[in-house]
Structures are given as structure tokens and as C-alpha cells.
Amino acid sequence: MAGIYIHIPFCKKICSYCDFYKSASFINKTEILEGITTELAYQKDYLEDEEIETIYFGGGTPSVLSDIEITRMLNSIQDLYKVSEYTEISFEANPDDLSKPYLDKLLKTGINRLSIGCQSFTDEDLVLLGRRHNAKQSINSVLSAKIAGFLNISIDLIYGIPGMKNWDETLNRVLDLQVQHISAYHLSIEENTLLHKLKQKGSLKEPDESISNQQYSELLEFAEKKQFIQYEISSFGKEGFFSKHNSNYWKQEKYLGIGPSAHSFNGNSRQWNVSNNKKYIREINNGKTPFVKEILNPLDHYNDYILISLRTMWGVDLEYIENKFSKELKDYCNTSARKFEEYGLLRIENNHIYLTDQGKFVSDNIISELLYVA
Ligand SMILES: C[S@@+](CC[C@H](N)C(=O)[O-])C[C@H]1O[C@@H](n2cnc3c(N)ncnc32)[C@H](O)[C@@H]1O
Numbered sequence: 001m002a003g004i005y006i007h008i009p010f011c012k013k014i015c016s017y018c019d020f021y022k023s024a025s026f027i028n029k030t031e032i033l034e035g036i037t038t039e040l041a042y043q044k045d046y047l048e049d050e051e052i053e054t055i056y057f058g059g060g061t062p063s064v065l066s067d068i069e070i071t072r073m074l075n076s077i078q079d080l081y082k083v084s085e086y087t088e089i090s091f092e093a094n095p096d097d098l099s100k101p102y103l104d105k106l107l108k109t110g111i112n113r114l115s116i117g118c119q120s121f122t123d124e125d126l127v128l129l130g131r132r133h134n135a136k137q138s139i140n141s142v143l144s145a146k147i148a149g150f151l152n153i154s155i156d157l158i159y160g161i162p163g164m165k166n167w168d169e170t171l172n173r174v175l176d177l178q179v180q181h182i183s184a185y186h187l188s189i190e191e192n193t194l195l196h197k198l199k200q201k202g203s204l205k206e207p208d209e210s211i212s213n214q215q216y217s218e219l220l221e222f223a224e225k226k227q228f229i230q231y232e233i234s235s236f237g238k239e240g241f242f243s244k245h246n247s248n249y250w251k252q253e254k255y256l257g258i259g260p261s262a263h264s265f266n267g268n269s270r271q272w273n274v275s276n277n278k279k280y281i282r283e284i285n286n287g288k289t290p291f292v293k294e295i296l297n298p299l300d301h302y303n304d305y306i307l308i309s310l311r312t313m314w315g316v317d318l319e320y321i322e323n324k325f326s327k328e329l330k331d332y333c334n335t336s337a338r339k340f341e342e343y344g345l346l347r348i349e350n351n352h353i354y355l356t357d358q359g360k361f362v363s364d365n366i367i368s369e370l371l372y373v374a
């Protein structure tokens, strides 16, 4: 079982908080799309002939592409890889790109899971985030997607926004929209973003931690009441609607990342594509591979495993650590976890370690204590 991720590195407007790799210049869009097709062929052996069960278009903004461009990429995947007939095909979209005719065309490409970047249902928040849509457009995009026939819709939300007042209203909107999945992230103010510059200048004040914690708490309560299962710290799905692509990633399945800045993992190595459109095109056109490869040493692999799996509802599997790495690492992990268990932040059960609801608020601190630094 394996997945393919395709990174579309273009955005019509750069949001004030985002440090994902993207460009607002579309000048080399055709060459990038040709490069992606070429890279799909170059990397054909990376997944060792495993069946593809998930394809994920992320970005950047995949919804700047036409249905013809999307179909071309999907056809290349079909031609080159063994693709399951039940493949989950996810597609990230910005609300203001989702006109009714575009949605009809998207559905016909075979995309069967739409992830819409609503972020908030309050206009003031959207202005601060530098989004190019308002709350009404977000709501309409979800409704139109449903009318078009999409049966698996996820929305992205952000909390912890400076000055945010209506998080509860945003959650109520989610309910009205009856979507199958929510990804909700705490706003992180990253270097090289406009929000970071404003913060440095002193003109942006981050919300107090107690406010963010309150919002996260409301989110957990909302999810539990409304039957959204929290299967990862930021991911909530109705039964049967977890993101298969992300779940496979969290369960250490293989995935191949195509396009500028995309990452890949095949059990033994990780690789990172160059985060620069021009360099990516140059390397591909020169017949070179556009990535840096790292063969994982067991300690890095253990640390990656902890970092990813403790955030999920499947938790850390101590038996897996012993079999895959060593008894010493298993004992180290178990001992480190015990002290958090005493404080009710972790639960250790059936040879697995899980975050408790309380632990979810301080997950980064707990994870860093479970990592092994040589
Ligand atoms: C990289 S975006 C791509 C999707 C699409 N371009 C959009 O903006 O709707 C994926 C999601 O990551 C989240 N995200 C990106 N930067 C973030 C940040 N600094 N803090 C919190 N969430 C962030 C947003 O919710 C966004 O929808």
C-alpha cells in the first residue's frame, strides 16, 4: 500500500502566515507541470511496485489547475504505476476557485476527496490571514461542492488567530455545513511571513496561551459531541472518513512526493525535492534527480516514528519499537513515558502509549522527552 503526493507550487496571492513552498509567479507553470510528469517517470521504481491507494494534490494551490492539467497528471500515474481502483484522490482547493462549473469538471477527473481551505468563517480573521476569500465565499464553496456531488469533503480551519472572537461560531458553521472531516491547526507564526514581520515590529500580538488552549478545548468538546473522531492531533473525521493518505503517512507506509519541495519515504530513506521552481525545472531538464536523499539511521527513524505516531489515536507501539529498533530504545521510551503517565498526560495500555486529552495540550513537550538524542 503506497501513496503519491503531488505539490503544486503556485498561489494567486501569498497568505500572511504561510511558509509552505509556493510562488505567486505563474511564468513557469507549464514547465513545472511537464517536470512533474517527467519526475513521475524517473521515480517509477521508488515505491517498488507497490499498489497506489492514495493520490494527494497539495500545495500551494492545486485549484489553480484546469481539469485538463489534472487529468494529464492522473493519466501519467495510471500509465506508470499500479493504481488501485479504490484509490482515494484528494485535492486541496481554495474556496474562491470553486465555481460551480469548475467543481463539475473536478468531479469528472476522478477526484473523490476535496480539502477546502476555509480557515475561518469570520471576515476579520480572513483579512488578517491575507486570504483572498471571505466567509460567505467559503460557505458557498462547501455548499456548491456538495451540490456538485462531492461526498467526502474536508475543511481546513485555523485557531489561535490574534484577535479571534468567534471560534465557537466557526465551529457552529462547520456543523451547518455537515462536512465529513476537519483539519484544525493552531496558527503558527513562521519566519519569512508577513505575520512574523508584524510581530517583530510589535504591531501584532499573539493571543495568550490560555485563549488558544480554551479554543482547542472547545474544539475537542465539539468533536466529541458531534461524532468527529480525533485520529490525529489536528485531524477529525466522521467514521469512515479519515484521510487515508495522511493515515498511511502516519502509519509509516511508503509515499512518493513529486514536484518542488515534496518529500518521499520508502521505509529506508527519505528524500526532499529542491524548494525552488527554477532549480527544479533545470535539474529535471538536465536529467538529474531534483532531490537530496538521506538514508535513515535507526535513531533518526525512531525519532521520526515517535514524532509522528504519538500524535495519532493509534499511539506509539512499544512492540514495534523493540522489533524494528532495539529493546534498549523500547525501554528508554517506556521509562520516559512513565513519568507523564503519573501526571495523567499519557496513557500506557496494551504495550501502546497514547496522549490523554490533557496531554494533547502539551504534546510537543512530551514528544521532545521521548525522542532519543545521542
Ligand atoms: C499549505 S495550505 C494548502 C491549501 C490551500 N492552498 C489553502 O490555503 O487553502 C494547507 C493548510 O495548511 C494550514 N496552514 C498553513 N500554514 C499555516 C500556519 N502557519 N499555521 C497554521 N496553519 C497553517 C492552512 O490551514 C492551510 O489550509
Ligand code: SF4
Pocket: 010, 011, 013, 014, 015, 018, 019, 020, 022, 059, 060, 061, 094, 117
Ligand atoms: S495558505 Fe494556501 S493559498 Fe495561502 S499562501 Fe499558503 S498555500 Fe498559498
